[in-house]
Every structure is written in structure tokens, then in C-alpha cells.
Amino acid sequence: xxxxxxxxxxxxxxxxxxxxxxxxxxxxxxxxxxxxxxxxxxxxxxxxxxxxxxxxxxxxxxxxxxxxxxxxxxxxxxxxxxxxxxxxxxxxxxxxxxxxxxxxxxxxxxxxxxxxxxxxxxxxxxxxxxxxxxxxxxxxxxxxxxxxxxxxxxxxxxxxxxxxxxxxxxxxxxxxxxxxxxxxxxxxxxxxxxxxxxxxxxxxxxxxxxxxxxxxxxxxxxxxxxxxxxxxxxxxxxxxxxxxxxxxxxxxxxxxxxxxxxxxxxxxxxxxxxxxxxxxxxxxxxxxxxxxxxxxxxxxxxxxxxxxxxxxxxxxxxxxxxxxxxxxxxxxx
Amino acid sequence: xxxxxxxxxxxxxxxxxxxxxxxxxxxxxxxxxxxxxxxxxxxxxxxxxxxxxxxxxxxxxxxxxxxxxxxxxxxxxxxxxxxxxxxxxxxxxxxxxxxxxxxxxxxxxxxxxxxxxxxxxxxxxxxxxxxxxxxxxxxxxxxxxxxxxxxxxxxxxxxxxxxxxxxxxxxxxxxxxxxxxxxxxxxxxxxxxxxxxxxxxxxxxxxxxxxxxxxxxxxxxxxxxxxxxxxxxxxxxxxxxxxxxxxxxxxxxxxxxxxxxxxxxxxxxxxxxxxxxxxxxxxxxxxxxxxxxxxxxxxxxxxxxxxxxxxxxxxxxxxxxxxxxxxx
Ligand SMILES: Nc1ncnc2c1ncn2[C@@H]1O[C@H](COP(=O)(O)OP(=O)(O)OP(=O)(O)O)[C@@H](O)[C@H]1O
Ligand SMILES: Nc1ncnc2c1ncn2[C@@H]1O[C@H](COP(=O)(O)OP(=O)(O)OP(=O)(O)O)[C@@H](O)[C@H]1O
Ligand code: SF4
Ligand SMILES: [Mg+2]
Ligand SMILES: [Mg+2]
Numbered sequence: 001x002x003x004x005x006x007x008x009x010x011x012x013x014x015x016x017x018x019x020x021x022x023x024x025x026x027x028x029x030x031x032x033x034x035x036x037x038x039x040x041x042x043x044x045x046x047x048x049x050x051x052x053x054x055x056x057x058x059x060x061x062x063x064x065x066x067x068x069x070x071x072x073x074x075x076x077x078x079x080x081x082x083x084x085x086x087x088x089x090x091x092x093x094x095x096x097x098x099x100x101x102x103x104x105x106x107x108x109x110x111x112x113x114x115x116x117x118x119x120x121x122x123x124x125x126x127x128x129x130x131x132x133x134x135x136x137x138x139x140x141x142x143x144x145x146x147x148x149x150x151x152x153x154x155x156x157x158x159x160x161x162x163x164x165x166x167x168x169x170x171x172x173x174x175x176x177x178x179x180x181x182x183x184x185x186x187x188x189x190x191x192x193x194x195x196x197x198x199x200x201x202x203x204x205x206x207x208x209x210x211x212x213x214x215x216x217x218x219x220x221x222x223x224x225x226x227x228x229x230x231x232x233x234x235x236x237x238x239x240x241x242x243x244x245x246x247x248x249x250x251x252x253x254x255x256x257x258x259x260x261x262x263x264x265x266x267x268x269x270x271x272x273x274x275x276x277x278x279x280x281x282x283x284x285x286x287x288x289x290x291x292x293x294x295x296x297x298x299x300x301x302x303x304x305x306x307x308x309x310x311x312x313x314x315x316x317x318x319x320x321x322x323x324x325x326x327x328x329x330x331x332x333x
Numbered sequence: 334x335x336x337x338x339x340x341x342x343x344x345x346x347x348x349x350x351x352x353x354x355x356x357x358x359x360x361x362x363x364x365x366x367x368x369x370x371x372x373x374x375x376x377x378x379x380x381x382x383x384x385x386x387x388x389x390x391x392x393x394x395x396x397x398x399x400x401x402x403x404x405x406x407x408x409x410x411x412x413x414x415x416x417x418x419x420x421x422x423x424x425x426x427x428x429x430x431x432x433x434x435x436x437x438x439x440x441x442x443x444x445x446x447x448x449x450x451x452x453x454x455x456x457x458x459x460x461x462x463x464x465x466x467x468x469x470x471x472x473x474x475x476x477x478x479x480x481x482x483x484x485x486x487x488x489x490x491x492x493x494x495x496x497x498x499x500x501x502x503x504x505x506x507x508x509x510x511x512x513x514x515x516x517x518x519x520x521x522x523x524x525x526x527x528x529x530x531x532x533x534x535x536x537x538x539x540x541x542x543x544x545x546x547x548x549x550x551x552x553x554x555x556x557x558x559x560x561x562x563x564x565x566x567x568x569x570x571x572x573x574x575x576x577x578x579x580x581x582x583x584x585x586x587x588x589x590x591x592x593x594x595x596x597x598x599x600x601x602x603x604x605x606x607x608x609x610x611x612x613x614x615x616x617x618x619x620x621x622x623x624x625x626x627x628x629x630x631x632x633x634x635x636x637x638x639x640x641x642x643x644x645x646x647x648x649x650x651x652x653x654x655x656x657x658x659x660x661x
Contacts, residue, residue: 051520052491158612188375188613189547190629193591193606200605215520218550222593222603245599259525260595261550263577267597268554275529276522278476279490 005075006042006176006209007063011035012072014055014062018284030284032058034233036072037310040226042176043203045210047220049256050230051280056213059230060179063211064096077176094124094173101182103162107154114140114150117168126173139168142205143198160191167198171206179211184219196223217260221245229253232280232291235310239317247328249319251296252276254332274332290322298323298331335407336363337541338387338509343401345386347616348394355620356382356396358565364558366508369535369542371556371573373549373588377613378562380545381431384511387543388428389418406508423454427502428511429495436498437486443470443497444482450504469500473530492523499530503540510534511543516551528555549589553577558650561585564614564625567644571651581645581653581661583630584609624656632657 014033033055040046048056061067063074065082074081076092084092097120100106107116117136121127127135140150143164154162163183170178180199184192196219202208214220220227221241228238229250237250248254255274262268276295281287287294289304296303303322310320314328323331345357357379364370372380385391387403389410403410405426410418430436438446447469448462457465463482470478473496486494495515502510512531516524532555535542544555552559552573559576561569561584569582580586587609611629618625624637636656645658655661 051522160612189588189592190375190609191612193608194610196593197605197608217521218593218595221595221599222606242599242601245595255522257595259521261524261528261548261554262595263549263553263589264594264596265553265574267595270597273525273529275526277474279493 004042005039006077007040007211008075009039009063010037010073010075012037012059012062012074013070014058014067015070028284031070031233031286032283033062034286036230036233036235038228038235038238040177040209040211042209043207044225045203045212045223047212047214047224047227048230049214049217049220049227051256052215053232053280053283054230055233056230057181060098060181060211060213064098064179065093066098090124094120094126095176097170097173097175097178099163099166099170099178099180099183102186103159103166104154104186106166107162109154111153112150113145113152113154113157113165116154116165117150117172120169120172124173135172136168139171142171142202143168144194158191159187160194163187163191163195164198167195167202171202174206175208177209177211179213181213182215183212185215192219199223217257218262229256232283232286234291234320235318236292236320237318238310243315243317247317247330249313249317249324249328249330250292250321251298251323251330251332252292254330255297290320336404337366337368337406339363339402339404340387341402341404343383343386343403344399345382345391345396346399347382347392347396349616351617354616355399356565356616357386358620360401360565360567362560362567362570364541364543366541367535367539368558369531369544369556371544371546371552371559372562373546373552373559374562374568375547375588375613377615379565380562381513382565383562384428384513384543384545387509387511388422388426389413389415390422390428423450424505425507426509426511427505427507429498429502429513429515431514431517437494439486442483442485443489443500447482447497447501447504450501454505465504466500469504470497472503473497473500474526475500492519492526495519495523495527496530499527503534506538507540509541509543511545513545514547515544517546524551531555549577549592550594561588565619566625567654568626569651569653569655571647572649575649575651581647581651581658582626582655583632583657583661584626585653586661587629624654626655632660 013035015029015031018028018030062069081092114136118132121132145164184195212223224241226240227244228235231252237253248257255276258271258274278295290308293299293303308320308322310318312318341361343360344355346353347356398411444466447466451457451462451465467478467482475481516527534540556573559573560567563584569585590607591609622641624642627633627637642654642656644652644654646652
């Protein structure tokens, strides 16, 4: 079972039609996800990080078929998830579940906790009535909620408890892949720790595979096995946890990591803060070359001429930067 | 040197349906010009209330200063008239609020909004105020300030809007700037720019900064001193490095160790995060004669449940309100 691929995403693009001033009824497209490919092994966690608007959520939604992909394929346990239909689709849907950022708005306020957790079983027609009751009992236990809390409504729970309900709901269909989109961002730090520990325990117990989106790099470092860094719809760097944090190569990744404030004095001493000026360019009209070129401290003329491809520079460490070669040295060092 | 701001035994009460509760309960601290002080703690601990108390902006009819003093440059802000307080707010103490999107007016350009503050508080003319607004946008590192000054808030990114808020707060060259979670909604790369800006500001103008945050990393990078709040009370206070290296309150210790921090030496090992069970007590619990952290504390004993712990002082200006502070 080891090293078995669970998810393989190839050349995935998602575009949105946007109205823009200028030509009469001119239709433009915003490529929120632009030719993105990655793989995740069963039982592992791939984190997606990157600036707000870089396409993390849209990537996740497209993988779960919650927004239509414009191009590309999503291979789930050897089947192309994006083209499945009917019964096959229903079965595949059960394998992919979502945990949302906001435990307040993602739960139906009129349903009791027990009904919320049972809902995916109902809608996918997955189990008999008493079977469902037993499953819900087990799930409540697995996420650390008490049996009598099944009868309560969402507003009667704390934020952390509501996120536990969201996790129980995601587990109901015995999924293979759980997509966590900022699962702890709305929670207080003390509660965050409980949920992160819970997610890791559940991963062990059920060999779950996670696609984990977070803007908190400390959390990402703690949770992931590998990381993809997105910038304006593209993956600009991807590597396993140690390579990415110990040897970030793309100038954007270097700047991103250097910006994280840390309590670790050693780290503060060791990292030189790299400030990147300005804002990302208009996503509807991306520049021709490297999309980071206008803010990149080491950009060369060729950076704004041709787009650097994402390529493997060293043992699976992939980078899209003209200035990184097989020596795997960051141009920023 | 006498302190720029000296808060003594401050008690702020909120009147709610459940009765009257001390949302700030016997808080004392002082800070000097040019100093950066950080307030940390979980949601609902009273960080924003402290700031609003100093600004004289407590929620009307609900909140009031019940006792204690807030001495600013020798003047007791709890006793000044409303008119005088408005003057101080405009000229000496300004605040950046938790939600930048809601505090800018969508129908005026950012230039008009900055210029308005300058005209009102510094008596500048139309022309001079506009020029100064451009200079301020430049100071907060908005690129092309001369053309961006005529932008409406919605034409700017979240980080730029927050920088405009800072420009407005700086317009009157305040002696104290209170920043309440100024970067919570922003990307870390933008947060780094804003922090840089605030640091320069402190250094160049001697403005004292009160930074409210829940991020220990931010505290470590930004502040010299810190106060950990819990349920309306000061749990711990001291120099930042000292408190982080050797917290003297179980709550501080929990706050530091429950977060996965980016570390210099990364290894394959990933131990479970420390969990601090339970949650911050509700307002109804505030004010009880007990340690309000007792229900979540792993050092708790009967004494903690029955009497409020006094503040224990340690070397190097550190202090902790815990019955067992020496043992932490
Ligand atoms: N339904 C939509 N219609 C049009 N544009 C959209 C839509 N959804 C997202 N976008 C745009 O697509 C881009 C990517 O958005 P996305 O939500 O995936 O970013 P993200 O990386 O998750 O950001 P954040 O960190 O803020 O959550 C953004 O420019 C966003 O404005
Ligand atoms: N207008 C109000 N009416 C009644 N209670 C209030 C009001 N504003 C705040 N409170 C209560 O006062 C307490 C302290 O709130 P405060 O806003 O100071 O917390 P905080 O530490 O700033 O939290 P956060 O990190 O969430 O901003 C909380 O229990 C809160 O529910
Ligand atoms: S006083 Fe007691 S309960 Fe409170 S923090 Fe100290 S040991 Fe814990
Ligand atoms: Mg998102
Ligand atoms: Mg607050």
C-alpha cells in the first residue's frame, strides 16, 4: 500500500468569465487556476499555500468537482473523477469530502448536530437507518463530542466544537480524500491545537489523505508532508516538507517564508527579511513572462519575456524560475 | 522619565442582560514614549476593550470606567470632558481598528478622507492638506501616491486599504498609536510590510505603539514588552523575550506551546501540539474571586478556585498573577 498514488491532478485550469470596462460587451477570462499539476500519495498531506487570490480554494473546489474545470483531469484512485456520471459519480463523490474554514456558516442552523453529520449519508443514499445511527455514534466519539450533544443545534456549540461537527460530517462517507480549506483559521489558538491534533489522529486511524490549505505557515509546517506554493493561479514551487522549508528556491517562496514572524530567536537571526514591494498584477491580464517578475528582487530581463516552466530541479523539488538550475540554489541567497 | 501612559487599577464595567460585569478588572500598566507594548490573549479576553477604554470609545450606555485612572501626559483621561477627549483622539492618541474595510468611507476618495483629518485637527488649508495626504500615502509605501490619492477604497487591495488606515491614524502625528489586530486579514508578505512601517514609525517619530494581536510571533518581532490578558485581567506582563523564554503563568505557557511555530531547525519529528482544554469564560464569569483560568489549568488546586491570585513580581520587570507562579 505504501507510496500508492491516491490523487493525480494534471494540467488543471479553471477560468471565470468577468466583465471588464473597455470594448463593448467584451468578455474576458480570469484563469484562477492555470495549468496546475500535482500528486498526493495515500495517507499523506499536501499543503497548498500562497497569497490571497492565488487560486488555492478554486483548485480545491475543482478537484472536488464543486466548480467546473475548464481543462485538465483529476485522477482519483485510477479513475478520471471529472468525467464520471451516475452511480459511479455518486460512489466517487463519497470518497472526497470538504472541511470549510468557517464552522459558523457551514452548518445548517436549523438542523440538530446528529442530522448534520448524517446528511452526506442521506444524500448519497449510503446506509440503512439503524446503520446510520451507529455510524453517527461512532463519528461523534471519533471527533471527541459526547453522545448527548447529538441533539443540540449548531448555536449551542463553541467554535471548536462546531469544527468537530464539520469534521464528523466529512468523515461520514468514509472518504479517502479530505480537503481542508483553512480549517483552523477562524479558531482561537488553543482550540486550533485541539483540531490539528484531531486531524492528525484521524489521518493515522483511517489512512486519510489531506489536501490542506492554510495561510499559516507554522500550521502547514506542522501538518504537511509536501507543499505546493501558488502564485496567480500557478504552482511556482513544490517540494517535500524538509526541502521546502530548509531550502526554498523560488524568490516568492523565500520572501513568503521570510515574512513569517516567529518566536524562535534563532530563526529570526537566521532569516533576512525580504520585502516584496507592490501588488500582484491584474489576474485578468497576466504578464507574458514570469508572473512574479514585477515584484521579484532578482528579476532579469528574460523573466518578463518568457514564462519559466515548472521543472524538477532535484529529487522531486519542482520550481518555476529561470534563475534556478540543477544545482538547486536559490537566486536569493 | 515619567511614563507617557500610566493606567492604574482600571475597572471597566459592561452592563448586559445578565447584569454588570467587569470586562476590565483591576488593570495596571505603564508605557514610555517610543515603546511598543503588545496585548495578547484569546478572543474575548478584553484586549479591544482596553483599547476602547483608553480612547474613550466604550460602547455607549453599555460600558463605563467604574474606577481607576488613565494618566496620559499627566492628564487623567477618565475625568476629562468629551470635547477634550475628542481633541486628544484627533491629536495625541489614534487607533487602527480591527476591521479596515468597514472603517473607510466608500463614497470618498482616500485622499479626501486623509485631508479631512488634516484640516480638522491640524487646521491645514485645502491645498496643503491634499499635498500632505500624498506625502502620507508615500510614507506608508503606497506606490504612485500622486495618482492613487484620488482612488476610492474599493479600488485598492486589502493591504493598501490598511495602509491608508495607518496614514489616517498618522495624519496628526500621534504620541500613541493603538493598532488592534492591524494585519489579521492580510497576507503575511503584506503583514511584513505593515510591521516594517510601524517599526520605522516608532523609531523615527517616537510614537509609542500598542499592538493588539493573538499572534505570539508578531509579538516577538514587534514589541519590547507584552501583557497577556485573560478574562479581563492581566495574567502576565514583562519583556517579550523574557516572557517567551520563561513564562511565569500557565496560560502564557499554554498560549506559546499550543501553536506550531516556524522553527530554524526543522526535523522529521512532529510531536502533538500542547492542548489547552476548554475555552475562555463568558462575561458572566468575569470578576469572580478566583483564578479565572482555573478550569483550564493543569496546575490548579483549591486555592485557585477560591481566591484571586495576587500579582507576583519577578526579576527584570516580569509579573504573573498565579498562585504558583514560582513553579511554572
Ligand atoms: N466565482 C468566481 N467568479 C469570478 N472570480 C472568482 C470566483 N471565485 C474566485 N474568483 C477569483 O479567482 C481567483 C482565485 O480565488 P481563490 O478563492 O481560489 O483564491 P485563494 O487562493 O483561495 O484566496 P484566499 O487565500 O483569499 O482564500 C481570485 O482572483 C478570485 O477573485
Ligand atoms: N458591546 C458589547 N456588549 C456586551 N459585551 C461585549 C461588548 N463588546 C464586547 N463584549 C464582551 O466583552 C468581552 C471582551 O471583549 P473584547 O472585544 O475586548 O475582546 P478581545 O480580547 O478584543 O477579543 P478578540 O480577540 O475577539 O477581538 C467579551 O466577552 C465580549 O463578548
Ligand atoms: S492560579 Fe492556579 S489555576 Fe490559576 S494559573 Fe495559577 S495554578 Fe493555574
Ligand atoms: Mg481561499
Ligand atoms: Mg478585539
